[in-house]
Each structure stands twice: as structure tokens, then as C-alpha cells.
Amino acid sequence: MARTGADLLVETLVDNGIDTCFANPGTTEMHLLTAMTRNKALAMHLCLFEGVATGAADGYARMSGKPAATLLHLGPGLANGVANLHNAKKADTPVFNVIGEHAIDHIRHNAPLTSDIEGIARPVSRYVETARSADGIGDLAATMLADMAGPEGGIGTLVAPNDVVWSETAASAIRKNSLPRPEFDRSVVGKAIETLRQGETSALVIGAPFISARSPYLADAISRATGCTVLAEAAVARMQRGGGAPALERIPFHVDLAVKRLQDIRSVVLAGARDPVAFFAYPGRPSRLLPEGAEVLTLSAPRADLETALEAIASELGVTAGEPHVVEKPALPAAGAITPENLGRLLANRLPDNAIVVDESITSGVHLYPMCAAAGAHDWLTNRGGSIGYSLPVAIGCAVACPDRKVITLTGDGSAFYTLQALWTMARSRLDILVIIMANRSYRILNNEMSNIGAGAPDADSVPMISLTDPEPDWVSLAKGHGVEAKRVETTDQFASAFAAFASVRGPRLIEAVL
Amino acid sequence: MARTGADLLVETLVDNGIDTCFANPGTTEMHLLTAMTRNKALAMHLCLFEGVATGAADGYARMSGKPAATLLHLGPGLANGVANLHNAKKADTPVFNVIGEHAIDHIRHNAPLTSDIEGIARPVSRYVETARSADGIGDLAATMLADMAGPEGGIGTLVAPNDVVWSETAASAIRKNSLPRPEFDRSVVGKAIETLRQGETSALVIGAPFISARSPYLADAISRATGCTVLAEAAVARMQRGGGAPALERIPFHVDLAVKRLQDIRSVVLAGARDPVAFFAYPGRPSRLLPEGAEVLTLSAPRADLETALEAIASELGVTAGEPHVVEKPALPAAGAITPENLGRLLANRLPDNAIVVDESITSGVHLYPMCAAAGAHDWLTNRGGSIGYSLPVAIGCAVACPDRKVITLTGDGSAFYTLQALWTMARSRLDILVIIMANRSYRILNNEMSNIGAGAPDADSVPMISLTDPEPDWVSLAKGHGVEAKRVETTDQFASAFAAFASVRGPRLIEAVL
Structure with a gap:
């Protein structure tokens, strides 16, 4: 088989440290996809929605310290990934997006999927480039990756026209070094x-x-x-x-x-x-x-x-870092209803050692972070970009980067809906993630924010527009539909028992904790 | 309660013919939301993902001939709606997006959700404006709506900073007329x-x-x-x-x-x-x-x-349009497995009169369109933008625009995943939609396209990246999780019986037809 621009790009990615790609490909990405799946140095994960892929790349880089690639389909596919790229940008996470594009000559024909890909990329990318030749695509990608690892950081989006990646090339992949990152003053x-x-x-x-x-x-x-x-x-x-x-x-x-x-x-x-x-x-x-x-x-x-x-x-x-001290854990909650505080007490006592916590708990989370200070060593990830729907995808990236660690995702039901397709990739890629849905059946934060910001108290007309009742989502069924085992719990005892069961096995599980 | 820029905007929308809004609001949209819910001339529909809102607005305008509004949260919320705005743009559908923005003075502080909203809007919008004052927001919106109805058409995106919509104003809503649309030559x-x-x-x-x-x-x-x-x-x-x-x-x-x-x-x-x-x-x-x-x-x-x-x-x-002629319907299929051809035969015979069919069947659909020519009068909607995940949201808009007609959505399982949250809005808004998932457990089209485009035959490495097996989605559970009753069928008889049962009742239902 002839070596193409797609092969050169993939070799370049691998030579410059990329080992993971989160993909949702279409026709224009077929050459890129097969070049990627042929190269065993690149682990591929299929996502059913692009925001899952970009969020996963964010989580991967947060835990591994290096970017993952995404492979997305033209402008609309990239657009679906923009919200989580926004979060990655604000978190200073490097992500390398490879976006398929029509063959260069086809673009002027304004086919259904023709769009301004660079325009869609720019608000979330520090580096946006469109490859112009198979011979040049490797150098372009290597330069972008070196820049992303350098003083400015940032997200890179490489637009790869179809004829560029399907054309043959003899160019070699090259490795480029980055300028050093800034030092403290x-x-x-x-x-x-x-x-x-x-x-x-x-x-x-x-x-x-x-x-x-x-x-x-x-x-x-x-x-x-x-x-x-x-x-x-x-x-x-x-x-x-x-x-x-x-x-x-x-x-x-x-x-x-x-x-x-x-x-x-x-x-x-x-x-x-x-x-x-x-x-x-x-x-x-x-x-x-x-x-x-x-x-x-x-x-x-x-x-x-x-x-x-x-x-x-x-x-x-003239001082030095101290030693770990013994921290008293908060008391376990009494039997009864699940509250944010009770959840905090349970997690502080039961968090597995070396866990990675992806926190998107928002209103329910006020007790979780401080109480878990008393738990064993763990990582705590929060959202610097504020676009909700980040935690399930980010958890995927964490689990891929750290396959030996348990990932715990804490999210409200409103947030989880934006990227619930992440559950399927957790099952497909057999990731060790325990998702905890804190099901308050509303965009609870907006109940407070409406008055806070002076828009009046929620009333009979506005409450339905910020609530998730009628119908209430059923996260056990949603998880099952994506191939993930789940349990609904309504008391602290039920939560503790489901958590113990799910934390002790590998693989994705979900707890719907009704608050 | 003081009359604000938000109230003026809503009055202007209503006076210029907007009667429906598909919303997924956040903090920066609270004044807009309460102004909207107070104005009884505007029907509000809550969506749990922004691509559902923009696709619904597309469907609404296709069937009603006039734009609906969307209400979305800042740049990332708009970005989540861009893929279906791309489809609307290519379908020449007008959509009026109202996007909340931070108060003008807050933007320079680069808060977590600060982003280039106009930059995100531009690739899919003909008109992009940011309101600068409460007094001026009505005139701005009326001008945009007049332009959208005029010779050029197009999508309008109005960015509404928080202080603009929360400030008081005494300005009146005005109605603007459009220039005429083009005539034939x-x-x-x-x-x-x-x-x-x-x-x-x-x-x-x-x-x-x-x-x-x-x-x-x-x-x-x-x-x-x-x-x-x-x-x-x-x-x-x-x-x-x-x-x-x-x-x-x-x-x-x-x-x-x-x-x-x-x-x-x-x-x-x-x-x-x-x-x-x-x-x-x-x-x-x-x-x-x-x-x-x-x-x-x-x-x-x-x-x-x-x-x-x-x-x-x-x-x-010197000729005139003829009269309707009697069309022979294709024979009903024999009992057995469900194939695209069998589905076509069934639908041609069983399609309810006056149905609206939203067709995203792609590979399974080759028989559906021609065979249904023999059915009673109906509308057939297809995707001119090529970004998959359009049909469930578009069906919402059709059902809102035409509450007395049955909407039938035909989609593959790969496509349906992009915007499956649409199912929840179908239940919440009690919409008369029957979703048919043609479950082939793959991005079937890519099986053909990979070879077509010269990227080689699908092999053991690449097939998993274009297939939805391992795990197989379970659409009955996914529907149940969103509050929609569903049935899985595997034979033509089972399909016919589920179709008859679901077509005869009002409200959202889903059939997972395993192909």
C-alpha cells in the first residue's frame, strides 16, 4: 500500500509524543482513520459525539501531561467539540485536533458539508492551520505540536483536506523541539x-x-x-x-x-x-x-x-515542606436521605486510594471538596471553563491516561445530559470509571442564580424552564442503554452499599443518587 | 416590575412574528428567560442540549414558514448548537438565535465563560450583532428579522449582554417590513x-x-x-x-x-x-x-x-397541472427479517394521512423515499447540510409547528446518538412524534465510504472504529431514560404491530427496528 499524507501525519504525531486519539470520523477522515488504526503506537477510542472526544482529550492531557489527538468530521463535527475545547483552553490543556476537510478543489462547489472550518476552530484554538500538500503535512503538524508544548501553550487545530491525506508522499516524519516554558519571576x-x-x-x-x-x-x-x-x-x-x-x-x-x-x-x-x-x-x-x-x-x-x-x-x-499529618475523617452520616453533606461524609471515608475525582457537582458539591481533604491521596479535577457537560468526557481521558486508577465522576443530572454519550465509550473502552449522578432534577444552580442576578424569583412560569421534572430522567435506563451497569439509590445506606460494590470492581458503573 | 431590555426584546420578537422559542438557558439568560415566560405570546420549550434547540428551530421554520427563536448560554452554548445551525443554513431555514453574554464591563475580566461569541456565530449566521443598549436592542432585533425574511434570507444571531437586558428602557417595540424575496427570471x-x-x-x-x-x-x-x-x-x-x-x-x-x-x-x-x-x-x-x-x-x-x-x-x-392519480401501493412484505426494502413497503402502506416524515435514514433509506410516493399526502424533510443528528431535533420543531399532524422520524442509530436528548423534550412538550431507529449497529455508510474513497477495505483494526457494537446500544432503555415509551422489534410482523399501536396514539414513542 502506498504511503500517503495520512500516514506521514500519523507517523509525525507518534514521533512527537502523541499516543492516543479520540475519534468520531466520517467520510473525509477515512484515510486518516485507516492510517491511524494501522499504526499500533496510537491507541484509538471511538466516541459517539464529538464533545466526548474533545473532553476526553482534555482529561488525558491533564493526567498525562501531554496532548492527545482528536479526529473529527469537518466543520460541524469540530463545532460539536467546541464547548469542551473551550473548557480545555481555559484549563490550559493542550489538545491536537485533526479535522478532515473536502479535497481542496471540491470546496468551491459548496457541497452540503462545506463550511468555514478555520472560522469554527479559531475561537478555541491558538494554532489553526490547513495542510496544503502531502509532503508538507508532517512538518506543519510537528511545528504546531512544538508550539503547543512551548511558552504559550494552547490548542492546535489542523485541517486536513482529503486530497492532501490521500496523496502519496516520501517525506519523513520529523521531531521538533519546543521552546522552554516560562519560569517563575x-x-x-x-x-x-x-x-x-x-x-x-x-x-x-x-x-x-x-x-x-x-x-x-x-x-x-x-x-x-x-x-x-x-x-x-x-x-x-x-x-x-x-x-x-x-x-x-x-x-x-x-x-x-x-x-x-x-x-x-x-x-x-x-x-x-x-x-x-x-x-x-x-x-x-x-x-x-x-x-x-x-x-x-x-x-x-x-x-x-x-x-x-x-x-x-x-x-x-529557610523553611521546608512538612510531613503528611493524620487527618480526622468526618463522621459517617446517619441513615437517611442523601444530601450533599452526607455524600461528602461518605466519599471522604470511602474514596479509593489514588482515585481521580472529576468534579462537576456545582450546587451539590459545596461539601465534597473540603470533606475529601481527609481522604487518601487522590487527584481532584475541576472545570475552569464553566461549560457544563465536561466531566463524563474528561473522566474518559483520565481513565485512558491512568488505567490503574479508579476514576470517580461527580456530576449533576443537568450537566450530565450534555455529553451522556460518553457512557458508551466508557463501556467500549472498558474504562474504570464510577459515575455518580447527583440527581436533583433541575438546573439547581439557576434556582439561585435567577434571584441573585436580579431576574426575580422563580415562579410558576419560569420554574419548568429550569427543572428536569416532567419527565424525570431515569439514569439507570440511560446507563443501561449505553451498556453501563447502574443503580439508583435514595438513602445513605443504599449509596454506601452501591458505592462499595461498584468501587470494588473494574469497569464503568453509574450510581444515580436521588437528592 | 420595571420594564427592561429583555422585555423590549421579547415584545419586539413577538411583534415581528416570533411565537416559539427553544431554550437552554444559563445564568446570563435569566432576565431573557423570565421576560419570555412572562410574555404569553411566546411558547417556550426546554431542551437539554443546544443542538436540540437549534434543530428544533430549523424544523419549526420548515413547516411554519417563519423563524423560531433559540435562547442559548454564551459561546459554548451556541457552539453546541452550531452543527444543526449549519444544517439550517444549508436548508435556507431562518433561525433567530438569542445568545446571552456577560455584562459588557465583565468581558474584559476574562471569566471562565468569556469567549468570542461573534466568532463562534459567524460561520453559520448571515447576521451577527451584539446589542449595546437596552434602548437599542428592539430596533436591532427587528432589523435582523426583517433582513432574514428578505431577499438574502439567512440565520441571525443576536448577542445580548447581561447589563443590556437587565437595564430599564422605555423604548417601544417596532415592526419592520422586509424587502421582497427574489422572483423567478x-x-x-x-x-x-x-x-x-x-x-x-x-x-x-x-x-x-x-x-x-x-x-x-x-x-x-x-x-x-x-x-x-x-x-x-x-x-x-x-x-x-x-x-x-x-x-x-x-x-x-x-x-x-x-x-x-x-x-x-x-x-x-x-x-x-x-x-x-x-x-x-x-x-x-x-x-x-x-x-x-x-x-x-x-x-x-x-x-x-x-x-x-x-x-x-x-x-x-399551454398546459395545466393534472389531477391526483391512483397509485398502486407496493406489496406488504412477507413475514421475516426487517430490511430497508421491507420497511419501505410497510411505511408506504401504513403512513398516517398528513404525516410529516423527517428522513435521516441514510444507508437504510434508499427504499423509503421512492416507496412512500404511493402513500397518502405527506411532507418529506431531508438534510441539506449533511451533519448527522438533525432528525430528532427537527421532528420537535415540526410537531410544535403542526400539533395536529403525526411526525415520523426515520434515523439510523449512529445518527440518533448525536442529539438523543431530543427525546426528553418530546416527552416534556407532549409532542406527537414516532421515532423509528433503524438499528444497524454501525456507521453503516462508512463501511461503503471507506472503500469508495480509496482508504482500503474495512479490516479488523478499522471496523471497530465505525461500528456501534460492543456494546450494542439499547434504544428501548435510552428512550425510557428520557421518559419515552419504546419497543424493540426484529421482524416485519413485530414492526407492523408496534407501528400500528404507536401511530394510533398521541405522544412520543420510539421503535428500535433491528436490521
């Missing part, structure tokens, strides 16, 4: 220490894509030495925690709680974090969460290595 | 008749958004008078047919069949149709389907009224 270490020595009115805010296991120990040591407050951003793409590590308090999601928490802060050092802002604008409330006049110093950008930056501060202070 | 009538008088080597090709019930009678009269061939485009957004009307042959989807069908055509008159092109480019095969050198004359643009154009030709020829 060594020149501000002294000033940072001075800033943090204002006691509790000074805050060390850490966050962005990755808070490593050692980082909370370092932050805690710095806090003990300076008296500063330590906070994590409201959402962090990946945080290693638990196992006796100092608990990290997050800046609250709710604007009033966030403003209140930060009201006495006068000076801030940002390490990996951004100047905290409100999720939405609310009439009469600020967009920026820090008090006016608070002094802000940036120690390190989100793409710099957080741990190294904190180490420099600690070293200058 | 009266100057070419004589030349068109001359062109069509070449016997079977001349073709009258009709199509685009709407083939009215009278059009096939007129085309048939023209054919009898001139000897020309009559063909419809491969996909037509809406075609009224059946009930004794002359059958309209469509240009085949498959490039080889299409080229073969058109190989002897030397001259063509396009009435509403475009110069036929291949769906995809295939190595060694043409993009344009007509033989080289064929003469093409355009009688009327897609947005002109097809029936008037055909009437002019018939009148000039």
Missing part, C-alpha cells in the same frame, strides 16, 4: 516574602492547571513562616491532594461568599493563579473579587512550574 | 422551454427549501409537454408529496449512481435547485455531477417561489 521573590508577611491580610493564591502533591506542603510552610493566608483558585485543572496533605481552601464560586472571604485581604501573591474574578457579573457587585486597592504581585504565570516557584519562596524563608 | 421562460424540448436529454431539476404540493403536478405537465426528464435535488428541506401526486425522482446521493443517472443529460433548467455536486470528493471522480459541456439555465433561485416559476413555464406551454 526570580526577581520578585524578596518582594513576595515581604508581601506575605502582612499576616492574614496577605494571601498566597495558587492555582491554574496543576497543583502538584508537594505544593500544598510548601504553601503551608510558607504560611507558617509568614502568617499569610493560603487560597487556591476557585477551579484548578488538576490538584493532587489528600493523604495527609494540608487542606487547600478554594476561593468560593458564589460572588458574595468570595467577596466576603477576600474582604480583609490587602496584598496578594499570585503563584500560577490569575487575579480572581467573579464567574458572572451581578448588578451592583464587582467583577474583580479582591478589595479595591489590594496590592497584587505575580510570582509565576499559570504555565510556569508552581512547585519550583513555591520552593524558591520557602528556600528564601 | 421571467426573461428566460422562452429559453427554458427551448432547453427542455430536447427530450430525455434535457432535465428540469427542482428543489431547495420547499417543493409545494402543486409543484410535482406542474413539473409533470411540463415534462409531458416537452419530453424532459424531471428530477429533484438529492436533498430538499421540505417536499409535499403523496396523495396521488406524480412521484419525484431524486438525484442519487452516491456519486457513481448520480453520475450514471445524469450521464445523458445535455441541458438543464434549474428551478430552485443548484447545479448538482457530489456530497464528497472521491479520487478520480468529478465534483460536479452533470456531464462536461451540459448547458445549464437558472429559472429561479432557491429563495424564489418554485410553484410560480413552474406555473409560468406551464402557462407558456
